[in-house]
Amino acid sequence: GEDVEQSLFLSVREGDSSVINCTYTDSSSTYLYWYKQEPGAGLQLLTYIFSNMDMKQDQRLTVLLNKKDKHLSLRIADTQTGDSAIYFCAESIGALTFGSGTRLQVQP
Amino acid sequence: DTGVSQDPRHKITKRGQNVTFRCDPISEHNRLYWYRQTLGQGPEFLTYFQNEAQLEKSRLLSDRFSAERPKGSFSTLEIQRTEQGDSAMYLCASSLEGGSYEQYFGPGTRLTVT
Numbered sequence: 001g002e003d004v005e006q007s008l009f010l011s012v013r014e015g016d017s018s019v020i021n022c023t024y025t026d027s028s029s030t031y032l033y034w035y036k037q038e039p040g041a042g043l044q045l046l047t048y049i050f051s052n053m054d055m056k057q058d059q060r061l062t063v064l065l066n067k068k069d070k071h072l073s074l075r076i077a078d079t080q081t082g083d084s085a086i087y088f089c090a091e092s093i094g095a096l097t098f099g100s101g102t103r104l105q106v107q108p
Numbered sequence: 109d110t111g112v113s114q115d116p117r118h119k120i121t122k123r124g125q126n127v128t129f130r131c132d133p134i135s136e137h138n139r140l141y142w143y144r145q146t147l148g149q150g151p152e153f154l155t156y157f158q159n160e161a162q163l164e165k166s167r168l169l170s171d172r173f174s175a176e177r178p179k180g181s182f183s184t185l186e187i188q189r190t191e192q193g194d195s196a197m198y199l200c201a202s203s204l205e206g207g208s209y210e211q212y213f214g215p216g217t218r219l220t221v222t
Binding site: 004030031033035041042043044045048050088090092094095096097098099100101 | 141143148149150151152153156163164166199201208209210211212213214215216
């Protein structure tokens, strides 16, 4: 079966790095995604990684993938108060299967 | 703005009534997805279309739910005989077939069943 797990909450200080972790179970997932959701808003696609890659960097975002352990992480460098939101990882074989989300709180 | 749009944004209905939501995908996208999100949870897949064909439905989807995409462009999601447990945010997303299948989401329709 498919199951994606994330920790519920992360608090960091402005300017620090944030690392949000995710584990997934379906080894046939081709792509893995990170989405951001602000209060009352839809989901914003942040980045994605192809399953045969182990790292992808996009400006302040770095995605690391450990396919052997089925572990995905999102690192946000120089975290800002505007990064406060819920972050979802998702795996895809057709439709997306989402985790429950990690709420990131950025303290000024 | 050529993103995914959904209508209405909010719907309040009484238990037992039927409701219909509309989604307009990004114009060149041939795949369209429906998800449901309840408070504190990630979105849960309901169904998806490729062009006008409905390719997959979640086994969790009640037979009170039906979706159509008659001309391969916009889609409608209908819920018949609504129940309080149907209260949720209904999200629509679209993507191109192939490549990285990135799905882009609309703002959602929040349904409240009283």
